[in-house]
Amino acid sequence: MSKPSLRDLEHPQAFVERHIGPNDAEAAQMLHALGYDSLDALTDAIVPATIKSPAPLDLPAGLSEVEALAKIRAIATRNDVFRSFIGQGYYGTHVPNVILRNILENPAWYTAYTPYQAEISQGRMEALVNFQQMVADLTGMEIANASLLDEASAAAEAMTLAKRACKSKSNTFFVADHVHPQTLEVLRTRAEPLGIELQVGPVADALDADAFGVLVQYPDTWGHVADHGALADAVHARGGLLAVASDLLALTLLAAPGEWGADIVVGNSQRFGVPFGFGGPHAAFMSCRDAYKRSMPGRLIGVSVDAEGNPAYRLTLQTREQHIRREKATSNICTAQVLLAVMASMYAVYHGPEGLTRIARRVHRYTAILAAALRGAGLRVGDAFFDTLRVDGVNADEIHLYASHDRINLRKIGPDSVGISLDETTTRHDVVAIARIFGVGIDDIDALDAATADALPAGLVRTSQFLQHPIFNTHHSEHELLRYLRQLADKDLAMDRTMIPLGSCTMKLNATAEMIPVTWPEFAGIHPLAPASQTRGYKELVETLEAMLVEITGYDAVSFQPNSGAQGEYAGLLAIRAYHRSRGEGHRDICLIPESAHGTNPASAHMAGMKVVVTKCDANGNVDVEDLRANAEKHSANLAALMITYPSTHGVFEEDIVAICDIVHRHGGQVYTDGANMNALVGVAKPGKWGSDVSHLNLHKTFCIPHGGGGPGVGPCAVKAHLAPFLPKAFGGEGGGMVSAATHGSASILPISWMYIALMGAAGLRKATQAALLNANYIAKRLEPHYETLYTGRNGLVAHECILDLRPLEKATGITAEDVAKRLVDFGFHAPTLSFPVAGTLMVEPTESESKHELDRFIDAMIQIRDEIRAIEDGRLDRADNPLKHAPHTAAVVSASEWTHGYPRELAAFPLPSLKQNKYWPPVARVDNVYGDKNVFCACIPVDAYKEETEA
Incomplete structure (x- = not known):
């Protein structure tokens, strides 16, 4: 055996060999079985020559894990982690270490798939039922779903739910001017294509507004807590519905919206043990009255029985309306934020009702003490609040400058107004430091505490109980929670145990090295509204990842704002719509969609204000080109777009894709290529080069972000240059409408895809x-x-x-x-x-x-x-x-x-x-779907049910 060179020995085993399953010898055996002598020969036999890339990807060679982690560590250090008291829907929180290690960092949880197959998903569905119970209890509503993408898009879903479910004939949705600004931005984006008129104004104006629905924030974006009971009565009298955006921690102390008349409640569970993450991922929530459960968007976990008569969880599938109503759907949401909802639910399980109340009381006491100190110094501060203060009559620039010297971020409101939001992580030192920024000294915080009353309105103090189910009152020691989490994980099948051979969903290795940076404080600890001077690392990460994806796809620009594939579809179609309008062709509203398309495609087109025309497929599952041509000609004057999946939904490379793009372009339309099957294209062909104008990319499929049991996801929108001006804008910036609450969506998991591409390199x-x-x-x-x-x-x-x-x-x-x-x-x-x-x-x-x-x-x-x-x-x-x-x-x-x-x-x-x-035992026998649909039950199973099962 020849002696290896030092250079050979110095180079660690390439990551590519770790990521790709078959080694070269095994690949040769498999190729032989297929009758090919190389991967290149097989590729040439499969991929049409008309779309193949003529040159290799212009990306660097792959790095070792050590090298890639060092490089991304250098990027992370360019972020500067200040103490952020900005609020506006995002709050500091302590992630319990038992949850951090055993959920967020545990592949048994983060590599699981959406729980469509009930029998092997009982563990994560129990965790999601806990989430539903937690949300329903705290909001005072009868039913809650298993999470949505973020608070702003959840508010938009509440708007369309109200439109569908109410008795009012009005086309106006009233939004109180005290909602979070990013929520209003997303509402504007979603309302306009559907022809919904937004009326924004003071809450008092809503009393007389002719609207099918009203949205208020409770507590509002400035921290004020108001009684909206009379408003609920007025809205109901006109046949409308009242939607409330709220805060779960505040609701441990404040009367639940369901108790004073709310019909729909939305919000964000982020402060229940999920880091800032520069905006996501976080699990939003929606709860509503039982009457609207079959119209509720997103996923709903229900309880049925198995073949042995035992209780068993399952997805209540009738809520996934985009697959049933398709182009008539009012929502295209087919995902959730499962991993984050599981974290939030376990935060509630761990702390229980008493622990959550204790945290909330501490936050409120610190806020009341700070308000008293500022008020005592002559500053104007509100008098009814939970955790947020608006301080008026100050030199805001001067305050922010002083705060930055103390490495503290406060909310920027205006030239003479500053916002302060305290949270679970706030300490006595923080309260003293914040007061000092305003020139106010606190000598004895305990004395000030004793002299200061609570600031919760007397008529809105919560008196009802919540989280009384034993599950929230059993696992308060770390040992008990650890065992509970293990018990649930053992019920499920995830990628850490077995291949998940799902078509169209690309369940592949989520390498440990790719996951490691996610929990670094430099990525996890950044507020989404932190000043640009503190987020230079994120800027570099986003720009370099965009450049990577531009090279891989052949497009020219990428927005990372869409936090799911469905949101990416929507963003791409909005860009097409805005492009036509910019050319004076706003009448173009016909979207051609092959009959084999994903259900989200027609739903997204409808939400973007387009009319869907379904085209045929031939006997081989390909797009029927002649039928497509006929429809393009028929609708030539109004053709907006074609939505096509490539390779096709039927799992083949269609030979006519270039001709198909040409047909659409000749009739003035744009080509939208669904990126669900991008895993068959990377390094082989670029959609942006064969005639496609826009795609969404599923980073949770092709680019290794884990599915997390059904979310998180990232669905960036990639476009050619002529569509780039119409991509979703940054918060407060220029461009198309915002589709989610944070400028870069679920930014904290972008390092996973950055790592994957850097580790693999062009050849890999x-x-x-x-x-x-x-x-x-x-x-x-x-x-x-x-x-x-x-x-x-x-x-x-x-x-x-x-x-x-x-x-x-x-x-x-x-x-x-x-x-x-x-x-x-x-x-x-x-x-x-x-x-x-x-x-x-x-x-x-x-x-x-x-x-x-x-x-x-x-x-x-x-x-x-x-x-x-x-x-x-x-x-x-x-x-x-x-x-x-x-x-x-x-x-x-x-x-x-x-x-x-x-x-x-x-x-x-x-x-x-x-x-x-090596045997996996399913925890339940075959689940009865029909029983579950006829008997919709979506809360924690009573303990008696388990007793009856044991006795039987």
Whole structure:
């Protein structure tokens, strides 16, 4: 063996080899099975020559983990972390270390997928039901959803919910001028395309306003707490609904909005143990009256029963209206902020009602003491507040200068007004320091405390109880919470246990090195409205990541403001709409969408004020070019856009994509390419170079931000230069309308994608795409004798995902795609995408980060399942009494004294020998969806239900 050189030894193992599952020898075996001798040859056989990039990506070579972490550490140090008392919806908080380590930094939680498959999602759904219960209790409402993206977009969702649910014929939504400014910005963006008129003014004007809904802030953006009971009566008398933006911590001390007449309550749970993060991600909330539960946007976790009659959680799917109502939907939201909602719920579980009240009382006492000190010095301060003061009659520039000397940020309101918001992290030292900035000394804080009354209005002091369920009164020691979190995590399947072979959702490795910077204080501890002089690191991060994505996509500019893929779609369509208007062609409002599109596409188009025209697909699942051409010609005068997914939703590279773009452009339209399948393109082809004008990019898919159980996500909008002026504007800046509350959306998780690209480098990114193509085609090839692949492209190959057609088997045996999905749980696998985009099918996307061993394990499971179906075909297994129809099998079922099935227990529990060494046991049997829809129950399960289960 030759002696390695020192240079060889000095270079650590490339990250690319850590990220991509199959090594070179395994890739060669897989290529041989497909009949190709190299990744390049396979790529040439799959990708149309008309779109292939002629040159490699102009990005640096990949870094080692040590090098990349050092580089991003240097970027982070350019941020300057001050003590921020800015408020405006964002507050300092202590993240309990047990939650930081065991949720936010725990792959069992952050690598999980959306809980569409109920049986393997019971742990995170219990945590989300806790969140729903917490929100419903604190707001005094009857039902709450499992979180929304941020407070501003939640307020916009409340507006459209009110429009749909109220009895008023008005088209006006009244917004009190005391709401947070960023909320008003997003409301303006959302209202205009829908033809909703916003009326903004003092609350007193709302008493007589002819409006279908009214939004107030409680406490308001300046900290004032007012009684809006009379307003609720007036709004209801006119057939309208009252929406309230509120603060969960304040509601431990203030009367709940539901107690004085609110119909919808929204807000942000950020201060329940989630860092600033320069604006996100944070879990917003929405609660409402029970009458509106079927119109509520977002996700709702409900309780049903399983096949054994035991309680079981599930998604209440009728709330996902964009998949049902499509172009008639008033919301395109198909995601949530699950990981952050779980953190907030566990913050409430950990502290309990008494602990939360103690925190709130401490915050309020500090605020009252500070107000008394300032007032005693002759300054003008409000007299009814929770944690926020508006100080008027001061030289604001001078105050902010003094504050900066003490490394303190206060809110900038105007030339003679300053805002101060205290929070859980506030100390006595902070109160004294803030008073000193105003030239006020506090000699004895305890004496001032004794002499100062609370500032909560007497008629609005909370008297009702909240969080009385045992779950919020049991886990207050770290040991108990630690065990509870472990118990919940053990119920679920996430990427830390198994491949999640979901098509269209790209569940790939979220490397530890990529995740590490997220919790650094220099990224986590920055308020979204901190001065630019303190956020130079974020500026560099955003600009360099934008440049990376511009090079990868072939577009010219990127906005990171959209905090989900659906928000990115919406931002892109708004940019198209604004572009047409700038050219005097505001009449262009027709959006062509192929019938195979994601449900969010038509919903987003409707929200952007466009009319949807559905175009056909051909027998191979491709866009029917002639039908598209005919529709483009028919609507030529009013054509605004085409929305197309590429590679297609059917998992193939369509040969005619360049011609399709040309057709749309010839008729004056713009091409929107859904970026959901970008993982098949990076380093191979650039949508911005083949004729596409705009895409959203799912950083939580292609670029390694974890799904977190159904959020966080980032859906940046990338555009060609002519659309760049119409991207979402910075808060207080120029450009298109804001689509979320913070300028850069969920900024604190952008380091993950920055790290991924820096670690992979130009060659690594291309190889990752090629490995994704290889893995998908390897699965399709190996399963070819057992299952039909519904659609293929050139040379009989698929793109990065394949659709397995179960419909012929259902016709022959009665076994459905859902039965196969449930049976995969017995093998320890999350199911592929079920019945999308074609009913009765399974869509499989292995990604590049799954090893050949894991691919073969999945293939072996699918072959064994096919053998079981074959046994039904030839009569060896009963059509009704077989392992597929009764899957998944719990440990309780297979170990029970009585076994009533006509197939062996061992086949139920251990269908492959390898499972005897490593077995996942589902916590519940098959969940009854129909029962859950007929009996909507979305709160914590009563303890009695568990007692009854035990006794049974």
